[in-house]
Amino acid sequence: MIRIAICDDMPDDLQSLVSLTEQFLSVNGLDAEVTGFSHPDHLLTAIETMSFHLYILDIVMPMVTGLELGREIRRIDRESQIIYSTTEPQFALQAYAASPLNYLIKPIGRQQLFDTLALAVSKADLADGQTFTVKTADSLRVIKLSGITCCEYRSHAAIFSLANGEEFSSRTFRENFAEYCAPILNSRYFLQCHTSFVINMRKVEHFTKESFILFGGKAVPIAAKRYPAVRDAYMDYLTARGGNG
Template structure:
């Protein structure tokens, strides 16, 4: 199942992002678990034991910026999809250090978020199974 983490320290912005994401999922008949984080430290603690396919992050937050948060997510998970949603356009170039799918400026335009979610979900690795190759060695007696 698709797992989405949304982190924004401004409660009404967090609720808007959650609501739009839920609307997108319903419109596309997708099942997902959305976990809300109102502080970046709580998300940092969560990713020590949990993983998410998709992260939607604000940039300007207390203690840990969304830029630092994105870099840490990328360090732990190369396949995670990251979307930045912020009021601050001046961080766009710095944000690309975490290889985000997109950098959206608030107020978030519904269709732009939907298009970005479509792209991010198409890139997400939703396989639950971990596979690995096993090489059979031949024993030669002689």
């Protein structure tokens, strides 16, 4: 399912954008959920616990501008598509700090929005619906790959760090760590940078020769003998992503 967030402090503009977006989805037979936000603070609160594939943001809004909102979204989510809508064309250059897909000037025509949405959907990363089942000490737990920040091998168990700040452990297992994580490593977003660590490259804030610094500040070491391969894999990921962020 495609999740779309639309933020505009003008009720009529918000209603129009939501309505046109829902028309586009209906015409194209797409399974999606559209959520409208009348204040940027409401969207900032929402993205603390959920993610969207596509954001349509007004620029001139109270307290937090669409430009600031876009930068904050991009700080925590490098893969989503951002579309700006505004009556003020002079902000276009500043808007590109968040690597938006397009910059639409109001009033936005139906076909103009439809064309932009079609491009956004074609680029949207829908792989975050993939899951991984973890056997814990007392139950089975299904987690989304997109919610995993990193996984660490410790005392014959896998310790999962999640994007929401939670950490939990699998029960102990006999296979080696790479074998255990094979279903995760099949995703192009995950990389084993150390015998005992697998990271989600979408959650990397900073990269050095010694470690990855993940969102939230967690440092994950890079094994020296793996560094050339890890560097190349991460650079390939950044190139494929198009350099957003």
